[in-house]
Amino acid sequence: MEYKPIRKVVSGNYAAAYAAKHARVEVVAAYPITPQTSIIEKIAEFIANGEVENLQYVAVESEHSAMAACIGASATGARAFTATSAQGLALMHEMLHWASGARLPIVMVDVNRAMAPPWSVWDDQTDSLAQRDTGWMQFYAENNQEVYDGVLMAFKVAETVNLPAMVVESAFILSHTYDVVEMIPQELVDEFLPPRKPLYTLTDFDNPVSVGALGTPADYYEFRYKIEKAMEKARKVIKEVGKEFGEMFGRDYSQMIELYRTDDADFVFMGMGSLMGTVKQAVDILREEGYKVGAAKVRWFRPFPKDELYELAKNVEGIAVLDRNFSFGQEGILFNEAKGVLYNTDAKPIIKNYIVGLGGRDFTVSDVKKIAENMKAIIEKGELDVEVDWYHLKR
Numbered sequence: 001m002e003y004k005p006i007r008k009v010v011s012g013n014y015a016a017a018y019a020a021k022h023a024r025v026e027v028v029a030a031y032p033i034t035p036q037t038s039i040i041e042k043i044a045e046f047i048a049n050g051e052v053e054n055l056q057y058v059a060v061e062s063e064h065s066a067m068a069a070c071i072g073a074s075a076t077g078a079r080a081f082t083a084t085s086a087q088g089l090a091l092m093h094e095m096l097h098w099a100s101g102a103r104l105p106i107v108m109v110d111v112n113r114a115m116a117p118p119w120s121v122w123d124d125q126t127d128s129l130a131q132r133d134t135g136w137m138q139f140y141a142e143n144n145q146e147v148y149d150g151v152l153m154a155f156k157v158a159e160t161v162n163l164p165a166m167v168v169e170s171a172f173i174l175s176h177t178y179d180v181v182e183m184i185p186q187e188l189v190d191e192f193l194p195p196r197k198p199l200y201t202l203t204d205f206d207n208p209v210s211v212g213a214l215g216t217p218a219d220y221y222e223f224r225y226k227i228e229k230a231m232e233k234a235r236k237v238i239k240e241v242g243k244e245f246g247e248m249f250g251r252d253y254s255q256m257i258e259l260y261r262t263d264d265a266d267f268v269f270m271g272m273g274s275l276m277g278t279v280k281q282a283v284d285i286l287r288e289e290g291y292k293v294g295a296a297k298v299r300w301f302r303p304f305p306k307d308e309l310y311e312l313a314k315n316v317e318g319i320a321v322l323d324r325n326f327s328f329g330q331e332g333i334l335f336n337e338a339k340g341v342l343y344n345t346d347a348k349p350i351i352k353n354y355i356v357g358l359g360g361r362d363f364t365v366s367d368v369k370k371i372a373e374n375m376k377a378i379i380e381k382g383e384l385d386v387e388v389d390w391y392h393l394k395r
Contacts, residue, residue, distance in 0.1 A: 012174030100135025122360020262294030
């Protein structure tokens with residue numbers, strides 16, 4: 001079948017809902033929370049209008065219960081989906097470990113929202129990155145198209161390596177902003193994403209299994225190792241699935257870090273999510289002004305793209321890491337990961353951390369240009385002024 005996209009003007013949240021529909025999700029369990037709510041409202045609308053078959057919506061009293069229901073559904077072999085944000089994701093924390101430990105390929109959309117207190121409903125990546133050690137893969141979308149594509153790819157990757165996956169979008173910047181999204185005809189989605197073949201199922205009574213049983217010190221260690229081996233395998237699978245997606249639909253995701261105008265760059269901006277759209281626009285302007293600068297958008301934070309970062313770092317003089325998050329007592333989380341990856345390598349660019357946009361504070365082209373001026377001065381001098389710059393701090 002020839003690919004002829006179906007173009008719709010939708011919000012990032014509606015893009016996620018349509019992707020779940022096209023993935024032929026069988027169970028959705030979710031609890032509403034701003035700014036995630038319209039994802040599950042749209043899915044409920046699909047059900048009410050008879051637009052989906054064999055999709056059961058489970059109404060629950062909390063996000064903890066939502067993930068518990070998804071775990072149960074996935075353990076029976078169903079394709080399960082949920083969505084949440086901020087405090088809701090934090091409430092799920094215990095169950096995220098259960099999902100990955102049971103090797104269940106649940107897909108969840110997290111709409112990045114700053115953690116309270118003080119209360120905020122605006123964009124900030126700390127909620128998702130606080131879950132980085134739970135065994136969930138994490139894909140960060142720059143725009144509404146990547147939300148839609150990311151959900152479809154996440155299901156295929158997750159069901160190949162038997163680990164859960166999180167697709168992350170920005171609150172309001174994407175979740176409630178409308179843009180053109182190219183959607184894929186159902187027949188081609190079915191070709192790309194066939195029915196799930198579960199690793200095990202609790203409803204196979206001829207081959208009974210125990211899930212979540214006691215793991216003694218004699219066995220527990222190996223279970224953790226197998227999760228890590230699945231994460232390592234996921235790096236290869238992500239690239240294969242991204243390449244296949246590109247060949248079928250014209251949007252290539254074969255690289256875990258998307259490079260933009262980096263071939264001859266002296267330094268690059270590195271970050272994740274919607275802010276990288278602003279960065280790319282600024283890079284074009286800076287190039288016209290004579291700066292040799294590029295952008296490196298980290299698509300997949302887990303598993304972390306270690307090899308791709310090394311290949312980038314050995315060819316530039318500096319990296320400005322833009323973190324819309326913070327790990328208290330340390331530094332920006334992407335910055336911390338990047339430093340750790342490069343420590344035992346021969347790639348030694350100057351790396352500086354810029355903390356930007358916490359709680360939804362605007363991050364503009366003008367901000368990127370000011371950071372470029374600072375990075376240029378640092379590289380010319382050959383040493384950092386400060387390692388972590390709270391760029392948006394009121395002074």
